Amino acid sequence: MSTPFSLLMPVYRGDDATHFAKAFTSSVGDQTARPAQVVLVQDGPVGDDLAAAIDRVVAESPVPVTRHVIDENVGLARALEAGLGRCEHEIVARMDADDISLPERFARQLPVIEGGVDLVGTGMFEFLDDGGAIVARRTPRTGHDEISRYARFHDPFSHPTVMYRRAAVERAGGYQPLGLMEDYWLFARMIHAGASVENLAEPLVMYRVGAGAYARRGGRAQWRSELELQRALRRIRFTSRWEYLRNVTVRGAYRFVPERVRKVAYRRLIAGGGSTD
Known part of the structure; x- marks a missing residue:
């Protein structure tokens, strides 16, 4: 059997209820390799529609959901740090509340982590908010050395695609608020701390591109x-x-x-x- 892993997913008042439900279902029920636990972090109060969607997916989830509610909005970095502490497994996959995981995503990423890599991302398809048409394919750099070199100028990972070892995140100091770039800051610190990193060129996440x-x-x-x-x-x-x-x-x-x-x-x-x- 595959190594059990946790899925870490934040949600906040700005998320769309329908998009959130699709993101959750695609990353849990539709996966050929399902997470053993979902950690759902609610960052502050949410509206009635989103609250109802959260209640529904938690009730219908085929895997256990740990729901952590933060009374006031604290921002993505602090929400993820709180959620990471509630993950029961060493391997953690990330997902955002408005994107879509393709069915083979975790089945493709998990063997890379099991092989000794600390952090693995994937390629993505960008799709339009209004209609779902694919407008671009993002193909990331691959190979530890190339990713490390590339990271000196670019964020080499797309945050909604990553799977990582919790210990490697903790060694780097965990999620830390840094303006609007806490993901790049984390990945750079992980590489700097000696984490082994990789990307799968294959697009395994659909990334929503909305107006603005x-x-x-x-x-x-x-x-x-x-x-x-x-x-x-x-x-x-x-x-x-x-x-x-x-x-x-x-x-x-x-x-x-x-x-x-x-x-x-x-x-x-x-x-x-x-x-x-």
């Missing part, structure tokens, strides 16, 4: 988060001084270009992955 997705990646708030991230990476010496200057210049400028330019630049230069088809 690229607009939200620009502006002063994103710029401040970017600068905070680059300073943090430099502080732990994950990046060199030259890499820091390059990143601040290139990634920082990306936050202020027009949205149509940002869309192309994000897919080609910034997104966690190597190429987009």
